[in-house]
Amino acid sequence: MAQAAAHDHHDEHHDEHHEHLNFFQRWVMSTNHKDIGTLYLVFSLLMFFIGGSFAMVIRAELFKPGMQLVQPYFFNEMTTMHALVMIFGAVMPAFVGLGNWMIPMMVGAPDMALPRMNNLSFWILPFAFTLLLSTLFLPGGGPAGGWTMYPPLSLQSASLAYVVFAVHLMGISSIMGAINIIATILNMRAPGMDLLKMPVFVWSWLITAFLLIAVMPVLAGAVTMLLTDKYFSTHFFDAAGGGDPVLFQHVFWFFGHPEVYIMILPAFGIISEIIPTFSRKPIFGYKAMVFAIASIAFLSFIVWAHHMFAVGLPLGAEIFFMYATMLIAVPTGVKVFNWVATMWGGSMTFETPMLFAVAFVILFTIGGFSGLMLALVPADFQYHDTYFVVAHFHYVLVTGAIFAIIAATYYWIPKWTGNMYSEFWGKMHFWNSVIWVNVLFFPQHFLGLAGMPRRIPDYNVAFANFNMISSIGGFLFGASQLIFLGVVIHCVWFSKKKATDRVWEGARGLEWTLSSPPPHHSFTVAPVIHDEELAHGHVED
Amino acid sequence: MTSGGIGRYGSRPKGFRHVVGALGVLALGLFGGTVQANPEPGQLNLTPGVTTYSHVPYVLNNVALGVCVVIGILVFGAMFIAMFRFRKSRGAVAEKWSHNTTVEIIWTVIPIIILITLAWLATDGLRQFSDTTGAQMTVKVTGYQWKWRYDYVDYEGKAISNVGFMSKLDDQSNATRQLNSGLDPYAVKVDGYNTYLLNVDHPLVVPINTKIRFVITADDVIHSWFVPALGWKMDAIPGVVNATWTNITEPGIYRGQCAELCGQDHGFMPIVVKAVSKEDFAKWLADQQKPVAPAVPAPASTAAAPAQAAATTAQVAPAHGTQG
Numbered sequence: 001m002a003q004a005a006a007h008d009h010h011d012e013h014h015d016e017h018h019e020h021l022n023f024f025q026r027w028v029m030s031t032n033h034k035d036i037g038t039l040y041l042v043f044s045l046l047m048f049f050i051g052g053s054f055a056m057v058i059r060a061e062l063f064k065p066g067m068q069l070v071q072p073y074f075f076n077e078m079t080t081m082h083a084l085v086m087i088f089g090a091v092m093p094a095f096v097g098l099g100n101w102m103i104p105m106m107v108g109a110p111d112m113a114l115p116r117m118n119n120l121s122f123w124i125l126p127f128a129f130t131l132l133l134s135t136l137f138l139p140g141g142g143p144a145g146g147w148t149m150y151p152p153l154s155l156q157s158a159s160l161a162y163v164v165f166a167v168h169l170m171g172i173s174s175i176m177g178a179i180n181i182i183a184t185i186l187n188m189r190a191p192g193m194d195l196l197k198m199p200v201f202v203w204s205w206l207i208t209a210f211l212l213i214a215v216m217p218v219l220a221g222a223v224t225m226l227l228t229d230k231y232f233s234t235h236f237f238d239a240a241g242g243g244d245p246v247l248f249q250h251v252f253w254f255f256g257h258p259e260v261y262i263m264i265l266p267a268f269g270i271i272s273e274i275i276p277t278f279s280r281k282p283i284f285g286y287k288a289m290v291f292a293i294a295s296i297a298f299l300s301f302i303v304w305a306h307h308m309f310a311v312g313l314p315l316g317a318e319i320f321f322m323y324a325t326m327l328i329a330v331p332t333g334v335k336v337f338n339w340v341a342t343m344w345g346g347s348m349t350f351e352t353p354m355l356f357a358v359a360f361v362i363l364f365t366i367g368g369f370s371g372l373m374l375a376l377v378p379a380d381f382q383y384h385d386t387y388f389v390v391a392h393f394h395y396v397l398v399t400g401a402i403f404a405i406i407a408a409t410y411y412w413i414p415k416w417t418g419n420m421y422s423e424f425w426g427k428m429h430f431w432n433s434v435i436w437v438n439v440l441f442f443p444q445h446f447l448g449l450a451g452m453p454r455r456i457p458d459y460n461v462a463f464a465n466f467n468m469i470s471s472i473g474g475f476l477f478g479a480s481q482l483i484f485l486g487v488v489i490h491c492v493w494f495s496k497k498k499a500t501d502r503v504w505e506g507a508r509g510l511e512w513t514l515s516s517p518p519p520h521h522s523f524t525v526a527p528v529i530h531d532e533e534l535a536h537g538h539v540e541d
Numbered sequence: 542m543t544s545g546g547i548g549r550y551g552s553r554p555k556g557f558r559h560v561v562g563a564l565g566v567l568a569l570g571l572f573g574g575t576v577q578a579n580p581e582p583g584q585l586n587l588t589p590g591v592t593t594y595s596h597v598p599y600v601l602n603n604v605a606l607g608v609c610v611v612i613g614i615l616v617f618g619a620m621f622i623a624m625f626r627f628r629k630s631r632g633a634v635a636e637k638w639s640h641n642t643t644v645e646i647i648w649t650v651i652p653i654i655i656l657i658t659l660a661w662l663a664t665d666g667l668r669q670f671s672d673t674t675g676a677q678m679t680v681k682v683t684g685y686q687w688k689w690r691y692d693y694v695d696y697e698g699k700a701i702s703n704v705g706f707m708s709k710l711d712d713q714s715n716a717t718r719q720l721n722s723g724l725d726p727y728a729v730k731v732d733g734y735n736t737y738l739l740n741v742d743h744p745l746v747v748p749i750n751t752k753i754r755f756v757i758t759a760d761d762v763i764h765s766w767f768v769p770a771l772g773w774k775m776d777a778i779p780g781v782v783n784a785t786w787t788n789i790t791e792p793g794i795y796r797g798q799c800a801e802l803c804g805q806d807h808g809f810m811p812i813v814v815k816a817v818s819k820e821d822f823a824k825w826l827a828d829q830q831k832p833v834a835p836a837v838p839a840p841a842s843t844a845a846a847p848a849q850a851a852a853t854t855a856q857v858a859p860a861h862g863t864q865g
Binding site: 066068072144145240245246279280282288322329336338340341342345346347350358362378384386450452455457459460462463464465 | 803
């Protein structure tokens, strides 16, 4: 202990210490929250493009009726891997990366509470995804039974064991990341950073981390039962042996629905930071915002069977899960209304992060509307497993989660790098993204309503027009993300325009009191907190 | 018309079928919704369906969509007004307030009232859906990778013992859908209607104005039996028997597809329901029940009414094209 203390002391006086480290020591052996945050973000960007390339294969095959490019089985591998890579590889690590970078700086902590575990939880991920992606090159091919891995279909896959172990690794990584975030938020806040003065982003991550700890073990259990069903002659999901295929769906969605909110609650937090900054006005109803996130998190545990309305649930179950699901619209509505009320009476400017945040509010709400429609059981008997569902969850995940991640990147990258990104190219990226993502996903509502099932590689010519429009939107949305890559590379290495410490005129919070870029070790001495410096320093509401 | 046509039986103005131009297609989708039962190019909304129940999801969908559109206009409208009025470039100075208990209560309570209304509608529909009692006919549906099996269990109180058959993708669609087949999906037509991937060798033949109980299961993996015109889908799960019902009010041919991912040919196991008058159904059923000549080695073709693929199928029963 004495040695460790001495070492810390040493670091304080040699902030440039890390520059003596070689590349391997700095990045692979890192225990620094900023470096690990960067690793997470770079990893998730890589996965975003890999998962996106799978989506391009899907949209290319669906460009017109008839099979032109790939065999149906490979198409199924693409839909399965697209989902697994995007969910576990792109969206979740991106939020963990943002949390790693920003939470210590937002609460006035010197680092994450458990820095070595932080390193481990990141470095598990490349192994998990190498394992997962390698299945595409193995005999028998990758998983093709959908990311939901429903048995008995998933048990027919030759690569099940690879997928199960990859999911185990991702789960271990997520749980360790969540423990770290909870420990940091609860133990490492600077004096004066009361829980109800924390930024909403920190609140959203605190709640998300509890969801992760609660449900990732459930997923691990579900996939382990798949493994033993396939290789060790158990019959958890085999009716002939006394099991039940529907049991898997219950267990999976008990994980799966909170998982959906794991991917959106931190996004709510991000948007709740960005809108006040560019409206130059405090967030409307801070406590209501925090309480809404907590309510949504609670409700997420009692709505899982709305993914399973068509499996033949008893009437009472259908009614319960329908009502519980509809109830989520109330706290979600409160959040949307509060964002609008934050903008009302503000003094707004529309830099790229704000543009993405505004698009988030509108397009996520559209995804919420279709979610409400899907909650109505008799209507869901039509919508279920059609492209209407595909449109719904892409509105909440692409224009929801991913737009929020992009907004966060534009919002904080000047702080991270000390350089301003190119506002022109940021706006080019925004307008291209927001137009093409709607061309991509909006027509899918119509396809679903007309009865086109999801996960099919080919379709009747009645579905041809909207599929072609959707594919064109898909290609251009995909290409637009190359602009994002260019903007990030330019900002990190080539931008000549230096960022100020405050970066944005309306920015409030401890992270903006640090230099841009912040020192490698920030807040080594707890800051003295002036409430007026905080975004939510004087909370009465 | 033969049994292969995609359209409903003559009840639709012919002009609808040849609408050209984007506006026409849009109009068809929006306002033609009252006549279509099978997917149409440019279709924008659910089908109202053809059964005593199928209006329930259709109406619920329209009401919910209307509610969402109104809320959307109000919220996004307020947002755009805010974005226009409270711009820094217009000299707007930020206000200091950050909460207002009254409006927060209002926008919590109003959504709850709207939700209760929607829940009441949905619950009433669900109650109708879940009532499978009083059926005059029972059909067992079994999902296989990648075809369906239909077994007729009873009709008007009498058990049926030997009527059952497999139903799989028609040969023309199947040849066309092979990778780089060089065949044109647009050329897969029956009576001028494109039936690519939506046609089968043996459709399920059922009588109209009859409450039909379906018992649905599967033999290998999970499938889902989905015909939009009937207003619902139901998963077919191995080891589980799900029950549901329909009562079709108009004769016609109604097409659907497997809706649950079931392996490589998930996209190629369509469903075709041919609804005929009770008299025609009685005739058809009697034909099916005639003992099969022992010399004919065709186990699965105790044969339904043949589709246009009949030429390739060993037929036992006479064709019923006249019903179409």
